[in-house]
Amino acid sequence: DPKIIQKPKYLVAVTGSEKILICEQYLGHNAMYWYRQSAKKPLEFMFSYSYQKLMDNQTASSRFQPQSSKKNHLDLQITALKPDDSATYFCASSQDWGPNTGQLYFGEGSKLTVL
Amino acid sequence: QEKVQQSPESLIVPEGAMSSLNCTFSNSASQSIWWYQQHPGKGPEALISIFSNGNKKEGRLTVYLNRASLHVSLHIRDSQPSDSAVYLCAVSKGSNYQLIWGSGTKLIIKP
Numbered sequence: 001d002p003k004i005i006q007k008p009k010y011l012v013a014v015t016g017s018e019k020i021l022i023c024e025q026y027l028g029h030n031a032m033y034w035y036r037q038s039a040k041k042p043l044e045f046m047f048s049y050s051y052q053k054l055m056d057n058q059t060a061s062s063r064f065q066p067q068s069s070k071k072n073h074l075d076l077q078i079t080a081l082k083p084d085d086s087a088t089y090f091c092a093s094s095q096d097w098g099p100n101t102g103q104l105y106f107g108e109g110s111k112l113t114v115l
Numbered sequence: 116q117e118k119v120q121q122s123p124e125s126l127i128v129p130e131g132a133m134s135s136l137n138c139t140f141s142n143s144a145s146q147s148i149w150w151y152q153q154h155p156g157k158g159p160e161a162l163i164s165i166f167s168n169g170n171k172k173e174g175r176l177t178v179y180l181n182r183a184s185l186h187v188s189l190h191i192r193d194s195q196p197s198d199s200a201v202y203l204c205a206v207s208k209g210s211n212y213q214l215i216w217g218s219g220t221k222l223i224i225k226p
Contacts, residue, residue, distance in 0.1 A: 045215075
């Protein structure tokens with residue numbers, strides 16, 4: 001059974017609209033992350049959270065807003081969508097954040113297409 | 116800015132042979148180096164990590180790290196068709212412990 005659940009798996013949006021990507025992890029981890037993977041580009045770090053606190057934000061645009069309602073839950077709200085936002089968004093988690101982060105565990109991703 | 120480069124971009128290996136993948140990074144002070152495997156439509160899955168110079172072996176996997184030459188390699192012994200995937204090299208950096216990722220090597224094992 002998947003231990004990190006991302007919803008939806010696929011979504012199509014029109015330019016200018018807003019979408020929310022859902023992520024829940026059942027690994028008991030204290031740190032959660034969002035990454036983006038675009039065609040022909042490396043995985044790109046977006047946000048990290050530890051115990052529901054934002055630890056790092058490498059996303060230049062305020063159109064991307066993470067939301068953590070529970071320790072095992074980290075959603076990603078994207079507003080004013082643009083075609084360049086088309087990508088697969090991965091949620092990940094690790095036992096802890098910091099120098100001994102250890103391995104990341106990834107969900108299966110949410111593939112967003114913006115028309 | 117840490118950079119991670121992987122080579123080759125793609126690799127075809129006969130079943131049962133050794134697969135060798137390379138990764139170079141730009142900062143010798145980088146912390147751990149990780150290798151992840153990614154199958155189509157799935158998220159990356161961690162395979163093996165290394166921190167100290169030298170080699171580390173786990174099952175069919177061996178990883179070699181040379182910090183002086185900023186190079187790490189992954190070798191898969193007795194490659195199987197199920198090993199066909201994209202392999203990602205990731206290097207942890209700095210005080211915010213981010214992972215910086217390479218673009219990947221697409222490995223195809225031919226039966």
